[in-house]
Amino acid sequence: QKEVEQDPGPLSVPEGAIVSLNCTYSNSAFQYFMWYRQYSRKGPELLMYTYSSGNKEDGRFTAQVDKSSKYISLFIRDSQPSDSATYLCAMNDYGGATNKLIFGTGTLLAVQP
Amino acid sequence: KAGVTQTPRYLIKTRGQQVTLSCSPISGHRSVSWYQQTPGQGLQFLFEYFSETQRNKGNFPGRFSGRQFSNSRSEMNVSTLELGDSALYLCASSPGLGLRTDTQYFGPGTRLTVL
Numbered sequence: 001q002k003e004v005e006q007d008p009g010p011l012s013v014p015e016g017a018i019v020s021l022n023c024t025y026s027n028s029a030f031q032y033f034m035w036y037r038q039y040s041r042k043g044p045e046l047l048m049y050t051y052s053s054g055n056k057e058d059g060r061f062t063a064q065v066d067k068s069s070k071y072i073s074l075f076i077r078d079s080q081p082s083d084s085a086t087y088l089c090a091m092n093d094y095g096g097a098t099n100k101l102i103f104g105t106g107t108l109l110a111v112q113p
Numbered sequence: 114k115a116g117v118t119q120t121p122r123y124l125i126k127t128r129g130q131q132v133t134l135s136c137s138p139i140s141g142h143r144s145v146s147w148y149q150q151t152p153g154q155g156l157q158f159l160f161e162y163f164s165e166t167q168r169n170k171g172n173f174p175g176r177f178s179g180r181q182f183s184n185s186r187s188e189m190n191v192s193t194l195e196l197g198d199s200a201l202y203l204c205a206s207s208p209g210l211g212l213r214t215d216t217q218y219f220g221p222g223t224r225l226t227v228l
Contacts, residue, residue, distance in 0.1 A: 006155075036219075043117070043203055043219035044156075088156065097211040098161065098169045099146050105155035 003027050006089055006104025015113050019076040023089035023104045026070065030091040030102070033065050035074045038086045038106065047087075048074065079111045115140065117206050117220035125226045131192040134223045138185050138206030142218075145187040147179060150201040150222070159202075162187055163210050191225075199227045 006023045013019055021035075031052055036044035048063040050056045050072075056063045062075040072091075076083055086108050090101040118137045126132050138145050146161040158171040162181035179189040185206075191198055201222040208216055 041221070041224075043221045045219070046217070090156075097163075099144055099205070099207050099210055099212075099217055100158050100161060100169055100171075101146075101156075101217070102158075103148075103156040105153075 003102050004104045010108040012110045017079050019079050021074040021087050023072050029093040032092045033072050034090040036088040081111045081113045084111050119220040119223050123224045127228050130194050133190045136187045136204035142206040144207040146205045148203045194227045
């Protein structure tokens with residue numbers, strides 16, 4: 001079983017819809033949770049960064065972490081065609097001196113105009 | 114400030130050959146991490162370097178190796194290529210190790226195809 005599970009999709013939604021992307025994980029030591037966006041033929045770009053449980057909002061994006069359920073979510077409001085990309089969740093415990101991230105396999109999102 | 118650069122962007126090799134990929138981190142960043150991205154496995158951690166020393170290694174065979182130079186640039190090498198090594202190889206740079214902040218930036222990757 002993978003440490004981080006993510007539905008690969010693809011997920012297709014109409015423009016303006018609310019999108020919900022999710023990951024589950026098994027390692028309770030994870031404390032830092034990230035969402036990356038990756039466009040085709042590009043490297044991952046950091047979207048949201050959250051420490052421990054709770055919510056964080058940045059414009060149209062909201063990240064939620066529920067450590068008790070080992071479940072994290074990314075919500076995209078008023079989705080735009082430019083949001084079409086692969087969304088990757090990533091996490092780390094930073095327990096040692098390392099930048100190693102554990103990634104989900106990514107969810108491919110298509111926002112239809 | 115220039116981002117992370119990786120060269121070459123695309124490579125085609127045949128089985129049994131070896132390949133060297135290069136990563137130049139953001140100016141001032143001293144840590145470089147490498148990841149392999151495939152459709153089935155997603156991003157998997159290969160290794161990370163800080164101050165020219167390998168600090169952490171993922172679960173990959175010894176055919177995968179790397180190094181970091183005094184200017185923080187890093188190279189990774191894959192010897193005796195196999196078809197399964199076809200992937201996007203990404204590097205990420207950060208000012209240091211374990212900073213617990215959102216300071217890790219990825220390059221565009223090198224697309225390796227093994228025939």
